[in-house]
Amino acid sequence: MTSNPYSAHARHYVSVDCVIFSYENDELKVLLYPRSFEPYVGKWSLLGGFVENDETLGDAARRVLFNTTGLRNIYQEQVHAFSDINRDPAGRVISVAYYALIRISQQDNVLVKEHGACWWPISELPELVFDHAKMVERSLLRLQKKAGSELIGKELLGDTFTITNLKKLYEAIFQHDIDAGNFRKKILSLAVLHNTGIKDKSESKKGAFLYRYTNHLEDQMSLSPIVK
Amino acid sequence: MTSNPYSAHARHYVSVDCVIFSYENDELKVLLYPRSFEPYVGKWSLLGGFVENDETLGDAARRVLFNTTGLRNIYQEQVHAFSDINRDPAGRVISVAYYALIRISQQDNVLVKEHGACWWPISELPELVFDHAKMVERSLLRLQKKAGSELIGKELLGDTFTITNLKKLYEAIFQHDIDAGNFRKKILSLAVLHNTGIKDKSESKKGAFLYRYTNHLEDQMSLSPIVK
DNA sequence: ACAAAAGTGTTTAGATTACACCCATGA
DNA sequence: TCATGGGTGTAATCTAAACACTTTTGT
Numbered sequence: 001m002t003s004n005p006y007s008a009h010a011r012h013y014v015s016v017d018c019v020i021f022s023y024e025n026d027e028l029k030v031l032l033y034p035r036s037f038e039p040y041v042g043k044w045s046l047l048g049g050f051v052e053n054d055e056t057l058g059d060a061a062r063r064v065l066f067n068t069t070g071l072r073n074i075y076q077e078q079v080h081a082f083s084d085i086n087r088d089p090a091g092r093v094i095s096v097a098y099y100a101l102i103r104i105s106q107q108d109n110v111l112v113k114e115h116g117a118c119w120w121p122i123s124e125l126p127e128l129v130f131d132h133a134k135m136v137e138r139s140l141l142r143l144q145k146k147a148g149s150e151l152i153g154k155e156l157l158g159d160t161f162t163i164t165n166l167k168k169l170y171e172a173i174f175q176h177d178i179d180a181g182n183f184r185k186k187i188l189s190l191a192v193l194h195n196t197g198i199k200d201k202s203e204s205k206k207g208a209f210l211y212r213y214t215n216h217l218e219d220q221m222s223l224s225p226i227v228k
Numbered sequence: 229m230t231s232n233p234y235s236a237h238a239r240h241y242v243s244v245d246c247v248i249f250s251y252e253n254d255e256l257k258v259l260l261y262p263r264s265f266e267p268y269v270g271k272w273s274l275l276g277g278f279v280e281n282d283e284t285l286g287d288a289a290r291r292v293l294f295n296t297t298g299l300r301n302i303y304q305e306q307v308h309a310f311s312d313i314n315r316d317p318a319g320r321v322i323s324v325a326y327y328a329l330i331r332i333s334q335q336d337n338v339l340v341k342e343h344g345a346c347w348w349p350i351s352e353l354p355e356l357v358f359d360h361a362k363m364v365e366r367s368l369l370r371l372q373k374k375a376g377s378e379l380i381g382k383e384l385l386g387d388t389f390t391i392t393n394l395k396k397l398y399e400a401i402f403q404h405d406i407d408a409g410n411f412r413k414k415i416l417s418l419a420v421l422h423n424t425g426i427k428d429k430s431e432s433k434k435g436a437f438l439y440r441y442t443n444h445l446e447d448q449m450s451l452s453p454i455v456k
Numbered sequence: 457a458c459a460a461a462a463g464t465g466t467t468t469a470g471a472t473t474a475c476a477c478c479c480a481t482g483a
Numbered sequence: 484t485c486a487t488g489g490g491t492g493t494a495a496t497c498t499a500a501a502c503a504c505t506t507t508t509g510t
Binding site: 409432452456 | 498500508510
């Protein structure tokens with residue numbers, strides 16, 4: 001350890017903090033928990049953990065995700081590394097933010113409750129510890145960029161969904177209304193969804209067709225934006 | 229140190245690696261140097277350095293930039309954190325890539341030479357150590373995204389420049405030809421450039437007007453892409 | 457005079473937007 | 484029957500892209 005060529009340099013605690021998004025009741029939500037240890041016991045925090053010697057940043061984020069939701073193979077993306085010297089008053093910690101997309105119905109409720117974690121609507125977040133508010137803000141921007149340039153939905157909705165479900169998800173992500181007719185045409189023109197022929201009558205009397213992703217084409221990028 | 233609440237966790241060497249871009253002879257270039265210490269002495273590498281206790285990642289990137297080019301107040305942007313466990317065979321180092329934009333004419337040539345650093349055209353890079361090729365690739369993608377959604381040029385060109393200078397810069401960044409007439413109209417429609425009235429005759433007999441950024445409006449985002 | 461870069465104008469194809477309108481059905 | 488979401492059609496507007504054409508001037 002001390003004989004390695006880099007030993008003259010400082011070493012740092014490195015952590016990951018996960019902005020875990022889900023979608024419920026027409027709202028985009030973020031998983032938060034009341035911090036159980038000093039500093040800031042009781043204040044709301046993202047779910048995070050330290051990076052150990054045998055894992056990458058991505059591994060650590062997956063571990064945090066598994067420990068708190070019971071889920072594996074979750075879509076996640078690195079957002080940004082935060083390194084202000086006093087971002088954590090208890091010690092110098094460099095933290096890398098990740099965002100993840102999960103279906104709220106798939107989580108392990110017991111585990112989530114064990115941590116005292118709660119889902120907060122993105123538009124009504126409480127005050128967060130450290131720089132976690134910045135992490136959420138950047139993550140939302142990244143999610144918007146992603147959703148604007150390719151069709152997302154698989155991760156946050158079920159396997160099948162109506163165009164209206166998808167429209168409401170996009171409205172929740174972009175926090176503004178979208179024209180229903182234009183959205184429908186745009187989405188279908190991408191030719192990545194396939195009509196199952198099954199009608200979902202849970203949201204309207206007429207019923208709306210359920211669609212499913214055609215997986216034979218890998219997620220197709222749309223050159224022109226889906227939503228601005 | 230050992231009594232802090234996080235002492236049960238591993239600590240890591242953290243470094244920054246800078247993808248320093250410049251523009252010369254109609255080409256986008258990257259600054260590289262032949263590594264002077266093990267492992268991989270003599271192989272080409274990005275310019276990097278370890279993050280010490282009293283500095284942020286951005287500070288460390290600025291320090292590397294200053295030490296190698298003599299420049300301060302350089303545009304830089306964090307790109308991505310790389311953390312594969314064996315990315316550096318000499319030890320576990322988590323490295324955060326930054327890209328920076330400098331004017332080649334402003335650098336301190338003595339300093340650059342002291343490091344044996346050279347400018348390599350982006351299209352003809354040599355083999356790089358570790359995961360540095362990935363860092364360059366991601367940085368170029370980020371630069372393309374930035375240049376595609378807002379007008380850049382101030383950082384890589386001089387204070388004033390012709391529309392043709394700018395077009396050639398964009399061609400170097402995007403590695404494809406751009407229609408001169410359409411580009412000119414697009415750029416001028418953004419209304420962020422102001423004609424100085426001075427003609428530059430160095431590139432043509434007719435001479436082309438030099439433009440300057442109007443700084444009273446902070447860099448304006450263009451909703452529709454400048455170049456795809 | 458002519459080559460070469462600077463700069464303008466025109467035309468077409470396609471995308472975006474707003475919005476009118478029909479459809480199906482449960483209450 | 485009527486309110487409600489589902490779904491289609493259309494016209495006005497904007498943008499991108501291709502390309503023809505004019506201007507200027509050093510050689």
